[in-house]
Amino acid sequence: MGVDIQNFIEGLMTALHPMNILWVLIGGFLGTVVGMLPGLGPATAVAVLIPITFGMDPTSALVLMAAIYYGAMYGGSRSSILINTPGDGSAIAATFDGYPMTRNGQAGQALTISAIASLIGGIFAIIGFILLAKPLAAFALKFGPAEYFLLFLFTLSAIVSLSRGKMVKGFIAMAIGLMLSTVGIDLQTGVHRFTFDIPQLSEGIDFLVVIIGVYAVGEVLYNYLNLDRLKNKNKLGKKWITKDQWKRSKWPIIRNGPIGFLIGVLPGAGGSIASMLSYTTERQISKEPERFGKGAIEGVAAPESSNNAASVGSFIPLLTMGVPGSGTTAVILGAVIMLGLRPGPLLFEESPEMVWTLVNSMFIGNIILVIINILLISVLVKILNTPPRVLYPLILVLAFIGTYTLSYSVIDFYILVIFGIIGLLMKLLDFPIAPLILALIVGSDMEQNFRKSVVAHDHIMNVLLASPVTITLSILTILSISYPFIMSWVQNRKSKQADAA
Amino acid sequence: MNKYLFSLLLVIAVVLTACSDTGGSDDASEFPTDNIEIVAPASPGGGWDGTARAMQKIFDDENIIEKNMNVVNKPGGGGEVGWQYLKDQDAHTFAINSSLVITNNLLGQSDLTYKDFTPLAILTTEWISVAVAPDSEFDNGIDILEQLKEDPTSLKIAVAPSLGNNDHLAFVQAAKEYGVDVTQLEFMIYESGGDVVTALLGDHVDVATMSVSEAKEQHLAGKLKMVAVGSNEPIEGLEDVQTWKEQGIDLEFPHWRGVMGPPDMSEEEIAYWDETISTLVETEAWQELLVNNEWESYYMNSEEATEFLEEQTENYNQLLKDAGLID
Amino acid sequence: MVRLAMPLFFIITSIVYLILTFDLTKSRTGDPNAPLYFPAIIGIFLLIMGIIYFFQEWKKRSEAVEEFKGLIQGRTPVLIISSLVLIFIYTFLFERIGFLFSTMIFLGGLLFVVNGIQKWLQNILISVIFSFVTWYSFSELLNVSLP
Numbered sequence: 001m002g003v004d005i006q007n008f009i010e011g012l013m014t015a016l017h018p019m020n021i022l023w024v025l026i027g028g029f030l031g032t033v034v035g036m037l038p039g040l041g042p043a044t045a046v047a048v049l050i051p052i053t054f055g056m057d058p059t060s061a062l063v064l065m066a067a068i069y070y071g072a073m074y075g076g077s078r079s080s081i082l083i084n085t086p087g088d089g090s091a092i093a094a095t096f097d098g099y100p101m102t103r104n105g106q107a108g109q110a111l112t113i114s115a116i117a118s119l120i121g122g123i124f125a126i127i128g129f130i131l132l133a134k135p136l137a138a139f140a141l142k143f144g145p146a147e148y149f150l151l152f153l154f155t156l157s158a159i160v161s162l163s164r165g166k167m168v169k170g171f172i173a174m175a176i177g178l179m180l181s182t183v184g185i186d187l188q189t190g191v192h193r194f195t196f197d198i199p200q201l202s203e204g205i206d207f208l209v210v211i212i213g214v215y216a217v218g219e220v221l222y223n224y225l226n227l228d229r230l231k232n233k234n235k236l237g238k239k240w241i242t243k244d245q246w247k248r249s250k251w252p253i254i255r256n257g258p259i260g261f262l263i264g265v266l267p268g269a270g271g272s273i274a275s276m277l278s279y280t281t282e283r284q285i286s287k288e289p290e291r292f293g294k295g296a297i298e299g300v301a302a303p304e305s306s307n308n309a310a311s312v313g314s315f316i317p318l319l320t321m322g323v324p325g326s327g328t329t330a331v332i333l334g335a336v337i338m339l340g341l342r343p344g345p346l347l348f349e350e351s352p353e354m355v356w357t358l359v360n361s362m363f364i365g366n367i368i369l370v371i372i373n374i375l376l377i378s379v380l381v382k383i384l385n386t387p388p389r390v391l392y393p394l395i396l397v398l399a400f401i402g403t404y405t406l407s408y409s410v411i412d413f414y415i416l417v418i419f420g421i422i423g424l425l426m427k428l429l430d431f432p433i434a435p436l437i438l439a440l441i442v443g444s445d446m447e448q449n450f451r452k453s454v455v456a457h458d459h460i461m462n463v464l465l466a467s468p469v470t471i472t473l474s475i476l477t478i479l480s481i482s483y484p485f486i487m488s489w490v491q492n493r494k495s496k497q498a499d500a501a
Numbered sequence: 502m503n504k505y506l507f508s509l510l511l512v513i514a515v516v517l518t519a520c521s522d523t524g525g526s527d528d529a530s531e532f533p534t535d536n537i538e539i540v541a542p543a544s545p546g547g548g549w550d551g552t553a554r555a556m557q558k559i560f561d562d563e564n565i566i567e568k569n570m571n572v573v574n575k576p577g578g579g580g581e582v583g584w585q586y587l588k589d590q591d592a593h594t595f596a597i598n599s600s601l602v603i604t605n606n607l608l609g610q611s612d613l614t615y616k617d618f619t620p621l622a623i624l625t626t627e628w629i630s631v632a633v634a635p636d637s638e639f640d641n642g643i644d645i646l647e648q649l650k651e652d653p654t655s656l657k658i659a660v661a662p663s664l665g666n667n668d669h670l671a672f673v674q675a676a677k678e679y680g681v682d683v684t685q686l687e688f689m690i691y692e693s694g695g696d697v698v699t700a701l702l703g704d705h706v707d708v709a710t711m712s713v714s715e716a717k718e719q720h721l722a723g724k725l726k727m728v729a730v731g732s733n734e735p736i737e738g739l740e741d742v743q744t745w746k747e748q749g750i751d752l753e754f755p756h757w758r759g760v761m762g763p764p765d766m767s768e769e770e771i772a773y774w775d776e777t778i779s780t781l782v783e784t785e786a787w788q789e790l791l792v793n794n795e796w797e798s799y800y801m802n803s804e805e806a807t808e809f810l811e812e813q814t815e816n817y818n819q820l821l822k823d824a825g826l827i828d
Numbered sequence: 829m830v831r832l833a834m835p836l837f838f839i840i841t842s843i844v845y846l847i848l849t850f851d852l853t854k855s856r857t858g859d860p861n862a863p864l865y866f867p868a869i870i871g872i873f874l875l876i877m878g879i880i881y882f883f884q885e886w887k888k889r890s891e892a893v894e895e896f897k898g899l900i901q902g903r904t905p906v907l908i909i910s911s912l913v914l915i916f917i918y919t920f921l922f923e924r925i926g927f928l929f930s931t932m933i934f935l936g937g938l939l940f941v942v943n944g945i946q947k948w949l950q951n952i953l954i955s956v957i958f959s960f961v962t963w964y965s966f967s968e969l970l971n972v973s974l975p
Contacts, residue, residue, distance in 0.1 A: 047545035048972050051554055141703035168881050172838055175874035179845055182867045187690045189855035190608070190664040190826070191863040194848060199578030199585070202610075224907040225898040227942070267699050321702065322718050323695040330695065331545075337714075338551055340793040344718025390954065393938035396911070397931060400918065401962060405972055407544075408574045409582065413919040417912065428895045429834060447866040452689055456657070456705065664857065687858070826856055 008130070011356025014059070015364055020357070023064040024365040029372060031071020036079045038216040038395070038402045041088035041208060042072035042311075042328040048405070050335045058341040059354045063361040065332045066315065070362065073271065073308045074118050074369050078376075081110045081300070082383050085216040085395065087402075089207065089441050090271030090307040092434060093279040095215070097292060097299030104295045107384060108239035108377055113297055114304040115373040116241075117253045121305030122366040124257030125264070125312035129359055134348075136265050136313075137320040143266055145453035146466040150473035151266075152446040155273050156439060158280040158480045162293075163432040167484065173426070174435040180205050181443025188451055200411045207440045209403055213416045214433055216399040218423020220392045227388060239377055241297070249301035252282050260306030264313025267325040272441050274310035275303035276434070284483060312362060319355055321345055532770050533593055537570040540596035542583025544576045549597045551794070552624070552758055559786045565777050579663075581611050587763055588617060592770040595621055595762045600667055602761070603814050607821050608665050615814070619766040620806040621774045623759035624782065625791060626799035627712045628732040629671040630742070632725045634704060642729030643748050645708055646679040653685035659706040661691040665826050670817070671731050671754040672710040673824045678750045684825035701725055712756060713739070714795030731755075732797075757799050759806055775802045830893045831885045838878035846871035910941045927967070927974040931959040 014020065034045040046065050053061040076091030081098035094114060101110035128136075143151075156174060163170030183194045184204030195201040241249075256278040263274040282302040283292045292299050314325035322344035324330035333343065341354075348355055383391065403412050426433055453463045464474045537560075541553035553572045560566040575583035580601045587596040598615075605611035631642055639645050648655055660669045673683050689706055691697045694715040701709045702724055709716075713727075713736055720727045720739065727742045731754035735744055745752040762774065781787055782800045791798055801809055821827045849867040854860040898904065914937045921930040936955035943951055966972040 044545075050545065051558070054554075054558060141699065144700075144703060144705040168877055168884060171877045172874065172881060175842075175870055175877060178870045179867070179874070182870070185663065186855075186863040187663065187692065189857060189863050191853050191855055192610070193852055193863060193867065199581040199611075202578045202581070203576070221908055221911070224911075224942075225901075225904050227904075227907065267695070317699070321698070321724070323699045323702075324693075330693065333695070334547060334551065337794060338555070338790070340789070342718050345722035345724045346718060387943075389943040390939065390950075393935060393942050394954075394958065396938060397935045397958070398962075400915075400934075401931075401966070404922075404974070405966070407576060409577065410919050410922050413915070413922070417915055428898070430895075448690075448692075450866065451862065452705075455687070455689070684857070824857075 007352040007356050008360075010353050011358075012360045014353060014357040015063070015360035020060060020063050020361060021364065023060050024067045024361050025368060027064040027067025028071040028074075028365050028369045031068040031073075032075035032078075032369065032372060032376070034068070035072030035075025035087055035091075038079065038085050038087050038212045038399050040402050040405065041076070042069045043331050044405055045072055046328055046331045046335070050331075050338070053335055053339065056339065058336055058339045059357055061339055062332070062336055062341075062354070062358055065335060066358060066362060067365045069328050069332070070122065070308060070311045070365060071369055073311050074115060074373050076307075077114045077118075077300075077304055078111065078373075078380055081114065082107060082380060083391070083395065084219050085399075086211060088271075089211065089437070090275050090310070092211070092215075092272065092437060093275040093303035093307075094300060096279060096303075096434075097294070097296050100293065100295035101297065101300065102384070106238075106295065106297075107381060109241045109245060109297065110300050111377045111380065112239060112241050112374060113245065113249055113301050115370050117249065117301040117304040118308040118373075119366050119370040120253050121257040121260055121307075121309040122312055123363070124254075124305075125261040125309035126359060126363050126366070128258065128261050128309075129312060129316060133316050133320055136262075137316055140265050140267065140317060140325075141321075142467075143268070143469070144466070145449040145456060146463045147469045147473070148266075148268055149446055149449040149453050149463065150470050150477065151269060151273070152442040152449070154473045154477045154480065155277055155442060156435070156446075157477045158284075159276055159438050160435050161480045161484050162280055162283065162434070164484045164487075166430065166432070169429075169431045170435050173431050173433065174439045177436040177439025178443045178446075180210070180440050182447070184444070187444075187448050198411070200407070200409055204444060205415065205440070206406055206412070207437065208406055209412050209415050210419050210440055211437055212399045212403055213419025214423035214426070214437065216395055217416060217420025218427060220396050220399075221420055221424040222427045223388065223392055227392070239374075245297045248296075248298045252278075252298040252302040253305040256282070256302045256306040257309045260309035261313040263306075264310030265316045265325065267314075267317045267323055268445065270314065270326045271307040271310045272438065275307040276438060278302045278306035280480070284480070308366075315358070318343055319347055319358070322347070532767075532773050533566070533568050535568070535593045537566060537568050538590070538594040539570060539572045540583045540587050540594060541572055541574050542576065542580040542596060542598075544574055548758070548794075549580075549599075550574060552597050555787075555790050556760075556781065559781055559784055559790075560777070562786065563781075563784050565780050565784075579605055579610070581605060581613070584611075584613055584618070587761075588613070590763050592762055592766045595760050595774070597758060598761050599758045600756070600813065600817065603810065603817050604665050604821070607814075607818055607827060609827070615761065615807075615810040617764055618761040619764060619771065619803070620810055621760045621762050621771070621803050622778045623757050623799050623801040623806045623809060624778075625794075625796040626755040626757040627714060627796055628730050628736060629668055629710060629754055629756055630713045630716050630727050630731070631672065631675075631729045632701060632709050632711065632716045632720065632727045633707065634701060635723055635726050637707070637726060639708075639728060640726075641743060641748055642675065642745060642750070643679070645728065646676055646681055646750075649676060649681045649686065650679060653682045654687050656707040657687050657689050657705075659689050659691055659697045659700050659709040659711075661693050661697045661711065664688065664690060665821060665824070667754065667756040668710045668712065670820045670824065671752070671756075674754060674820055675729070675731075675745055675750050675752050677820075677823050678752060683823055698725070712795075717795060755799060758796075759801075761806075771803050778802075830896075831889055831891075832882065835878055835882035835885050838874060838881065842871050842874035842878055846875070907942060911938065914938055914941070923975045928959055928963045931962070932956055935959060 034040045045068050076087045077094035080086040080091045080094035084095050084099040086092045086095055098110045160170040160174055183201055185202050186193055259278055260274040263269045279302055283289050314329050317323050317325040318329045324333045403416050457463045457466055539553045539557055541550040543549040557570045557572050575586050583596055602615050606614045633639050676683050694711050697709050697711050700706045716727055719725045730742055730744050732744055733753050849864050849871055852864050855862050918930055918934040932955050939951035967974045
């Protein structure tokens, strides 16, 4: 399509209008705050704010809702890093190294790098949006059931391969997550599976409830074990990152912005998959993989760059084709339709000023958000100052409130408690949690796409060989599963040779 | 310490005032005597929630109802959770409904029928369309049905979000009328209308059935081709798309939404809702909402709605049998 | 032998799941078994992993189980059990007496158990203020429907 400079400038001017800047500011701030609370992800945040947009100019409404969305991407990782309780699927990867950094007394630096990585990832994605929106949309359409099935399979295998040395436990966690994903009405046939006649279960188990249960409730229960020995950590450490840390993070940030962006463009994948894949990629190509999981700064930078880029990317299908690329953009679509705007394939031609206003507002918004988030660090770190005996009861209560806003039913409270206990047991027995959650997130999509692809391609082998994309993903899947075994075999050989010498 | 005590007292005072505010109700003689509750049996962000919140806003803005109104979300079980909740409320509560209140029961997924409630009105409808890829060999609905008559499994048909819903049954009814063996049809079920559009745009399915609003923009942009709609008259702005009737298939298939109250409402209460809702659908704000959402007014008062639901139940029973979903 | 409890638990889970799977309603359209292929694969996969896990633990059967020691030390069991009891009370009260008061009771109760009775004033203040602020911001500012 080429970039129309005039439209771009006009969009920039509209985005710089004080009212729109104010909306970006409000949206970004609200998103950050809401994103930090367990259970309140971007989709919920946008949904509950819809009534506020009634009567607003559609462009401003879109600007506001987009700001809430990427604001929540910034905010989501705050609670992951500080108290090990992600608020949403896409913030899980930030716990892997972010929380260890906090324990090492580097909370400030972890928060700083995550904000900077988000900014750079976001800017990459915005540039990608400006230059490539239409061709990428066409590429995303080519992703059929076979491609999605293998993408999900690859993500799962990559995440299990993280649990080096306890692969069996990783596979068990994954299998349990997949089992949970089969609860509910089977989409293709309408058969009720494992619902035990409870109507609330017919739409499946919400993965967000499981995330809050396993992480937030589980973490609180786990901390009861050492409650009286826990001192105020009060170790913000340095706020600014060191030169060495920047050197380590620079390339992971640059590499994973585009990865996250591309995955975000695919309707049906999203921030959770983007950030998990970025984390595993960085760890697998790292020269010192043993540092990961113990507070490696690049393990925070990579997924943060990726998930923010994904949130920008998910606007592409929405704005070029009128189909939502993620749960949150689906809610945004519903809201702007109420306002009389109908994003569709003609949006770029019919109201270019709106598209370019949005793009420019994202640019401004990301810069504002970095400033907000870096300023907030000194406030947030007060959380670590709160005595644990007060902090953990508060987290527990917030977990329940967050859960209620997801389904408006106390039935989910029981699910929350059950998963809290499961989370506690998993922590005690050293089971990896991420495979369980990710399997639950992608499980039902994976099954449905698998079944659709078998219908479409008649045979399972044809599914694997359906296109260059599926072949690549099949190979990557096999590699990621066998990689840990190959590595240990190579190491064994090396040590044997050393012994021999 | 004094400071703490003061703020404690302050908070308690505020809490108490806040509570007494909502509890108070003036002259208790005429209905409604209490706050009104609108049940959206779904999460925020969808059509049911949108309808509920729009009703709340217009009732309030236009001073049709003086009492406070709240929207409560009770998602789950395709409306089941919200309607179960409604059953135990009094006449100050009503819920949004759709054909699911009929089909859930017919499909054996719920014990509730419309008879367990008091139908108050039918409000809006959408129409259902059939679409294909722009370079498809099919130019109208009949061509598709002709091919399916020869070989019912030759085309993959996309539908969302479940079997037995309106998008699915509208196609089944059209095919049945033409003499296709509908139990053999190969449906691919997607999670949302957006996914159906994506699948069709990416050539992963051959035919899609979905509401007009989901396909309209794509059709106008030439990204996909609408070949039939289930409305009585051609749709405004889409005059080039023939209705099934124009193509010789006797079919009118509304995808309606309405409201219903709890069981055993008094005549006075029903009359109150007939009056307020008929005022609501006349407002400009309501008309604007319909236009924005590509909905059409389908207003029926409580009496007409009850008859309509009875008719619809028979109709759906037959359709679900035809589709092979029930015996 | 405690060591073998977990693997056995997974093996039993997978068998129960498989039994439930084969008991599923058949589909009325297309392949009648379509809904159960995927669950069956997962069930069998978990069964295999459970058995491997069983043998891994079997090799270590002479080692003592340390993992659960923390659970029964100090006041941990009291904390966990009283939290669970409070959660059930909260779940019971939530839709009956409304968000505001049930949350005050829940948070207050938790704080008295975890933070101690000595700090009663702090506990009461926090639970009242926190409940009120969250209630106000959700229900009034954000229009979330709370009981």
